[in-house]
């Protein structure tokens with residue numbers, strides 16, 4: 001059997017232009033590249049045999065020379081509210097989590113960008129075992145495609161993408177940029193950049209790269225603390241990129257792209273949820289039209305944190321709003337399933353020691 005490629009010859013990671021060049025190298029007309037892209041991403045084919053407009057010898061040659069692997073479903077959990085968590089397997093048997101979330105506007109899909117994560121945030125299940133490997137652009141795009149496949153049964157499609165699952169997407173920048181092109185292209189999944197959110201723990205140089213890329217996606221910065229000492233105790237990345245670099249770069253992103261930046265703030269009882277922290281946060285990010293998304297803590301067995309009482313959450317919100325900052329509380333979706341990112345994959349592997 002032909003070996004599946006995860007690399008430069010992986011057709012699932014190629015843009016239309018790259019596929020056109022590949023088909024030319026194969027002695028085929030250039031338009032076959034765009035045809036292949038369309039069949040891969042608009043129709044979601046699982047093999048070359050499903051391209052009826054191609055002659056059989058071409059289908060066979062491509063299957064031999066450029067085999068591709070679509071994600072395989074290992075497990076799915078569906079909550080009463082429609083939130084659906086998928087554990088998907090890649091060609092090398094590594095697994096990723098992808099979550100479908102219902103909204104008033106339709107469905108969003110939250111995709112992973114790495115297997116594991118190197119950032120080591122203290123509240124996160126995904127970072128417990130470090131980074132195993134990067135995902136390719138095709139593996140990211142295929143999570144969106146798989147979401148469409150699942151939603152077809154509900155007569156729906158993915159209308160927004162959050163690159164917020166397992167991994168730090170800006171630590172996999174090249175593949176992320178390629179993924180954005182794949183997801184955006186009108187001959188494929190045709191998603192507006194405005195409907196794609198990229199989340200980061202705060203890799204400042206990569207935020208600059210994204211700002212200057214001409215791809216105006218929504219940026220979500222995982223802040224979780226309003227001062228360096230507290231943030232460093234929760235997020236080791238703050239040592240390399242402290243707040244006096246992260247906040248000005250977030251402002252630069254907003255100015256360069258014209259997009260509102262969202263700051264994610266996980267509320268941990270008696271850690272970062274006090275009135276003092278709310279005022280500090282208001283002073284830190286006021287004045288450039290940023291948005292704050294407060295996230296109620298979803299308990300993870302491996303971590304000692306407790307959720308903030310609802311009254312603390314509301315008080316925190318109203319203080320932040322006093323600074324003229326738009327501030328919402330994230331809806332809790334999929335409560336009865338392993339909803340925090342990384343939990344499903346960890347449970348499928350051996351237990352993690354406390």
Ligand code: SF4
Pocket residue numbers: 117118119120121124125126127165166167168201
């Ligand atoms: S919160 Fe995000 S960046 Fe931090 S360890 Fe988890 S996956 Fe990585």
